[in-house]
Amino acid sequence: MxxxxxxxxxxxxxxxxxxxxxxxxxxxxxxxxxxxxxxxxxxxxxxxxxxxxxxxxxFEEAFSEFIPTVINILNGDLPLDMKIYRTVDVYTRMLLKNKDLPMFVLNEIRENPNKIEELLMTKKHLTFQKLEQQLYEEYEKGTIVETTVHTFLINLLSLIVYPYIVQPMMSRMFDIDDKKFEELMLERKNALPAMIIETFRPKN
Amino acid sequence: MxxxxxxxxxxxxxxxxxxxxxxxxxxxxxxxxxxxxxxxxxxxxxxxxxxxxxxxxxFEEAFSEFIPTVINILNGDLPLDMKIYRTVDVYTRMLLKNKDLPMFVLNEIRENPNKIEELLMTKKHLTFQKLEQQLYEEYEKGTIVETTVHTFLINLLSLIVYPYIVQPMMSRMFDIDDKKFEELMLERKNALPAMIIETFRPKN
DNA sequence: GTCTATATAACGATAGAC
DNA sequence: GTCTATCGTTATATAGAC
Structure with missing residues (x-):
């Protein structure tokens, strides 16, 4: 009620x-x-x-909360490490308020992609030129390995979003209630930016 | 047909x-x-x-394919880096044959947790003692930061599984067909073990 | 605007012929 | 074992009174 x-x-x-x-x-x-x-x-x-x-x-409301947030940050003018930090911060805050959002959006797309086709099309051929250039510059400086925008997006978002995707399963298997889960996610938030950038650390 | x-x-x-x-x-x-x-x-x-x-x-077939694989590897006797390598290898192979499996399992648990409760209960209070000990030993050796089994599992699985979760969305937004996606995942497979272990790299 | 009652359609399941 | 025809239920949607 x-x-x-x-x-x-x-x-x-x-x-x-x-x-x-x-x-x-x-x-x-x-x-x-x-x-x-x-x-x-x-x-x-x-x-x-x-x-x-x-x-x-x-759905459209949920979709535009799930996607554009990160696009705006990543297409902005911040240095790479700050973009990662900002994305972690904004996403974690949003996801803690709305734990089912990623599963909802992603599952509907899987279940009925054609129904949502138009929505996805408005985001089609998204470019991340600024980001791509930054990744290349960092690579030339030797701070990260050579990588692609796809790989960067996947590593970034997987480490942030995946816990909320598996939460309904994990919480039952390991006895983690809502309060405990939030605590874990707030701790994780602090560690995340370093973890993410480390996935691109050059060998030796 | x-x-x-x-x-x-x-x-x-x-x-x-x-x-x-x-x-x-x-x-x-x-x-x-x-x-x-x-x-x-x-x-x-x-x-x-x-x-x-x-x-x-x-469902039960899918669930027992999604979960026990990783449990057996992580509770085994291999050194930590080999466990990561094996998990990446086994999971990637399985997921490429069955891209919808993670979303299927995770979504049913979210949508109707009680219906599946018994199944989850058989896995309840899973312990990863061997793994926990290994994480502690590596920490004492200074090769990784202090961490928990939960964090380890989440980092490991998110970097492996998340691409298959977002594939229906990503493939439409970035024009990635099935063949291209498989190529990307096979490339990613090689890079993954290093990426995963790096998320636990000690500061400096 | 809000309610009750009902029409209409979709879907799972079964009966019965072959 | 396999088919056609149909039943019964549930869910969405609408009509019409208040």
């Missing part, structure tokens, strides 16, 4: 975020969203016309 | 693996599985009684 919000439209949207992000599009039920929002089932259709339309609103 | 297999029961199971792993339990349709197998819808129930039972067979 969500009672802090005043108007029904917002209550529904907020409940939809929770339910869709936990269950995915096909696993979510309109009735569960209605119950979570504490409103009548029929009102979801009154405000959003269909499950599909309600979902799109939730 | 799958015609290499002779008997219907196997055709269905094979098709179920494909469809469940792409769409998840709630997104999968019995009819799609039947069509993929090239058999009649009613035969799925004839052989497996229900969607739920067919799913469990597929």
């Amino acid at each position: 969500i009672n802090q919000l005043d108007n029904t439209e917002d209550k529904v949207l907020h409940a939809a975020r929770i339910v869709f992000q936990k269950k995915g599009y096909s696993g979510a039920r309109m009735e569960e969203i209605a119950n979570t929002a504490g409103v009548n089932k029929a009102l979801l259709n009154y405000y959003y016309r269909s499950k599909e339309k309600l979902f799109r609103q939730v | 799958i015609n290499q297999l002779d008997n219907t029961e196997d055709k269905v199971l094979h098709a179920a693996r494909i469809v469940f792993q792409k769409k998840g339990y709630s997104g999968a349709r019995m009819e799609e599985i039947a069509n993929t197998a090239g058999v009649n819808k009613a035969l799925l129930n004839y052989y497996y009684r229900s969607k739920e039972k067919l799913f469990r067979q597929v």
Whole structure:
């Protein structure tokens, strides 16, 4: 139940975020969203016309939170190590508030890529020229190995995001509750920038 | 259509693996599985009684492929660097044959943790004593920083597994087809062991 | 705007002929 | 073992009263 919000439209949207992000599009039920929002089932259709339309609103919002953050930082003017630091900081903060977000976004793309095609297309052929140049400059200075933007993005994001992806499994296997998990992630946040840059350390 | 297999029961199971792993339990349709197998819808129930039972067979198989592999290696007797090398090798090989496996397993756990609770419980309170001891010995030798089994597992697995998790998104955003992706992963495989151990490199 | 009642469609599962 | 036809349930969506 969500009672802090005043108007029904917002209550529904907020409940939809929770339910869709936990269950995915096909696993979510309109009735569960209605119950979570504490409103009548029929009102979801009154405000959003269909499950599909309600979902799109939730998904597009989530997608643009998951992706553009990092793009803006990495395409900016900071030195490389500061970009890493900033990405770790911004992402960790966002993910701790929204642990299911990566799984939600990535799973919907896997499950129904065509439905989301247009959204992905707006990001297609993304270039990271500034970043690419920085990686090359650091390589010439001898501070990192020769690498690609792809490899850099994957190492950076995997070390930041993966814990939130496996959290539902890990927390059960190792008895880590939500509070404990947050503590671990805050500790990890401090260690992460060094770990990330080390993955590009030159041999000897 | 799958015609290499002779008997219907196997055709269905094979098709179920494909469809469940792409769409998840709630997104999968019995009819799609039947069509993929090239058999009649009613035969799925004839052989497996229900969607739920067919799913469990597929999931448990996938889960035991995703998890125990790494446990056996990490609880074995190899030196630390060889454990990393072996894990990278075994996992990469398995994942290249089965790109959707991590997302499938992890998403079902998120979407319906109680349904899978028993399975997770069999792995509960997993201990990695041997590994823990090794990490401590390496720390005393000064070859790595002080760390925990959790952190070690997360760094190791994130750098190995994450690319397969984001592949459906990345491939569309950067025009990476399946062949190109496999090439990238085979290259990455060579670089990975060093990258992983470097995340634990002592400061200076 | 919000409710109850109901239409409509999708899907899993079964009966029964062959 | 395999098919067609159909039942029963569940979920989305709408109609219409208040």
